[in-house]
Amino acid sequence: MQSLQPSRRKSISYAKYGYFFILPFFLVYAFFMLYPLINTFVLSFFGNGRANQDTFVGFQNFQYILAGGSRPAKAIHEEFILSMKNTIILWIGNFIPQIALSLLLAVWFTDAKLKIKGQGFFKVVMYMPNIITATSVCALFLSIFGNTKYGAVNSFMLSNNMISEAINFVTDETKSRVIVMFVQTWMWFGNTMILLMSGIMGINPSLFEAAAIDGANSGQIFFRITLPVLRPIFIYVLITSMIGGLQMFDIPYLFHEDVNTIRPSLQTVAVFIYKHFHATDPNYGYSAASSVILFFITSLLGSVTFAMNNSSKDKKKNKINRQQAKARKQLGGF
Amino acid sequence: MANSNNGVGAMTAGYSDANYHKKIKMQSTVIFVVCIILTVICLLPIYILVVNATRTSTDITSNGVSLIPSLHFFENLGKLKTIKEYAISFNAFYGFRNSLIIAVFSAALSVFFSGLTAYGLTVYDFKGRNAAFTFILAVMMIPIQVVSTGFLQFMVEIKLYDNYIPLIVPAIAAPQVVFFMKQYMESSFPLSIVEAARIDGCGEFRTFLQIGVPMMKPAFAVQAIFCFVTNWNNYYTPSMILLSNKIEQRTMPMMVAAVLGNDKLSDYGVRYAVVAISIIPVVVVYLILSKYIIAGVALGGVKE
Known part of the structure; x- marks a missing residue:
């Protein structure tokens, strides 16, 4: 081995194996994600409808979606703006209660002082809604909050004379949104709670012990130790929730009782995109252009999140990692 | 608080x-x-x-x-087969079979290849490693909706629609899973063990299989569960790719959606029964595995 390599080099290089290990990921990614992404960008510059699909239209799709104009353009513009608004409303409306509830529960459950009884049971029950298919959940809540007097809640309240006529849970703008937010929170808080819990349990107990000995109160411990140490996993949860929020599709798409009518108050961007490329005469142009817009919004949000995470502490950690790597390399081949 | x-x-x-x-x-x-x-x-x-x-x-x-x-209950179930409108939009056997095929293969591929990628990125110090990881972090942000237009158009072009390949194979490249596993490895995978294996003459891939995989088991378990659940519950991609919406190809969520989208079906008992069959087996399996699932989720958490 020594003779094959420059005499000053003491170690065998295993670096090349790294490429083999990551190759499958990048090949598959290139074919199924990267090319479709590029294809989406390309499609966004072409015309709408099957007939015009090959016509290059420049930025016209973006102009229609973002700025509006004459009649067809105005309609698509208004539809897109509404979808954007819906997405933001529904996302915030489910993310804030979800993260608050999850963090609260995670902190309670991991608190050794409190010793909550039946923790195992609660965790199992609270995670359960997440395991259930979103379409089934939607069907379930649609049956419970049915618009007509046959919906479970309506018929229950009507037969007990609590209301005089059926409440429009499905067709009313605010009520339907609140139900969708509730359903999303219902489905996801258990999952977020467990992720946060595992983060908190990963914190070295001696940190808490030291703080308690130094006379820190629970509030100080929470804000000075739990939250800062929890930050990496908190950001992981934030990122995944954000991605999830922008993907919100199943429930808004299916939460309606009349066939093939998506409720305008629930139409998210994901539904907007899907609706246009899944039509019998696919409007690839519009959905591609709105996908591109969604791409830039996501990238912006993502880089903000990462900038927040990339503190000096992490840089220090990276430096230590680099030093360790260097040491490893030197020791590499003995 | x-x-x-x-x-x-x-x-x-x-x-x-x-x-x-x-x-x-x-x-x-x-x-x-x-x-x-x-x-x-x-x-x-x-x-x-x-x-x-x-x-x-x-x-x-x-x-x-x-x-x-x-x-x-059984009367309601019976109606699923005897009433024609139900029979043409819902078939529990096909639904479970198809969902199971997609979810099992996706989870297996996703976990194995993500583990491989994370291992490669952690253990080997090769040129472009940081660039590769930065790329993974960057694309982790991209939701499927962003690529779906180009994805569908491409799949239609190469005639892969109405096919399970575009639903299973992309699971190999799951940036989020790679990210999670890399985090896990950094906190609980001592690299010296790889060196020890090398000294003992263990090949690189074998080291991954016999040392890396067992040591990353908790992360594998958590991610396998998450991948399985995500794919089992996925409605967006299958309904996008399976354009013909043939009943033999429909996944369980598509079956439920088909029943929801059929206003000729006004028997409420049967409607609830449909949702119940789609939910109950999942709940039962979950309850059986719950201890393992919850413990696995907790174990796989990113440490410090």
Whole structure:
């Protein structure tokens, strides 16, 4: 081995194996994600409808979606703006209660002082809604909050004379949104709670012990130790929730009782995109252009999140990692 | 919020007055009650569903909420086959079979290849490693919706629509799973063990299989569960790719959506029964595995 390599080099290089290990990921990614992404960008510059699909239209799709104009353009513009608004409303409306509830529960459950009884049971029950298919959940809540007097809640309240006529849970703008937010929170808080819990349990107990000995109160411990140490996993949860929020599709798409009518108050961007490329005469142009817009919004949000995470502490950690790597390399081949 | 923290040893740290213990006890009781309320919120919809699946349509339309189950579950199930409108939009066997195929293969591929990628990125210090990881971090942000237009158009072009390949194979490249596994490896995978294996003459790939995989088992388990659940529950991609919407190809979520989207089906008992069959097996399997799932999820957490 020594003779094959420059005499000053003491170690065998295993670096090349790294490429083999990551190759499958990048090949598959290139074919199924990267090319479709590029294809989406390309499609966004072409015309709408099957007939015009090959016509290059420049930025016209973006102009229609973002700025509006004459009649067809105005309609698509208004539809897109509404979808954007819906997405933001529904996302915030489910993310804030979800993260608050999850963090609260995670902190309670991991608190050794409190010793909550039946923790195992609660965790199992609270995670359960997440395991259930979103379409089934939607069907379930649609049956419970049915618009007509046959919906479970309506018929229950009507037969007990609590209301005089059926409440429009499905067709009313605010009520339907609140139900969708509730359903999303219902489905996801258990999952977020467990992720946060595992983060908190990963914190070295001696940190808490030291703080308690130094006379820190629970509030100080929470804000000075739990939250800062929890930050990496908190950001992981934030990122995944954000991605999830922008993907919100199943429930808004299916939460309606009349066939093939998506409720305008629930139409998210994901539904907007899907609706246009899944039509019998696919409007690839519009959905591609709105996908591109969604791409830039996501990238912006993502880089903000990462900038927040990339503190000096992490840089220090990276430096230590680099030093360790260097040491490893030197020791590499003995 | 201000009254709580973790701390295995915190309780031994010198508190002894009775007031303190009283306060703690009261807090625990309040929290316990909150948890009970949340439990009811989690379980009540599912309970109503199960009960209503056993009732006849006339029962349900006269009063939608009942806590007492009836005896018409199998009658409702039977109607799924005998009423033509149901039979053409819903088939439980096809639904479970198709969902299972997609979810099992996706989870297996995703976990294995993500583990491989994370291992490659952690163990080997090759040129472009940081660039590769930065790329993975960057694309982790991209939701499927962003690429779906180009994805569908491409799949239509190469005639891969109405096919399970575009639903299974992309699982190999799951940036989020790679990210999670890399985080896990950095915190709990001592690299010296790889060197020890090398000294013993173990090949690189074998080291991954025989040392890396067993040591990353908790992360594998958590991610396998997540991948399985995500793919089992996925409605967006299958309904996008399976353009013809043939009943033999539909996944379970597509079956449920087909029933939802058919207004000729007005038998409420059967409607609840459809949702119940799509939910109950999942819940049962979950309850059997729950200890393992919850423990696995907790174990796989990113440490410090």
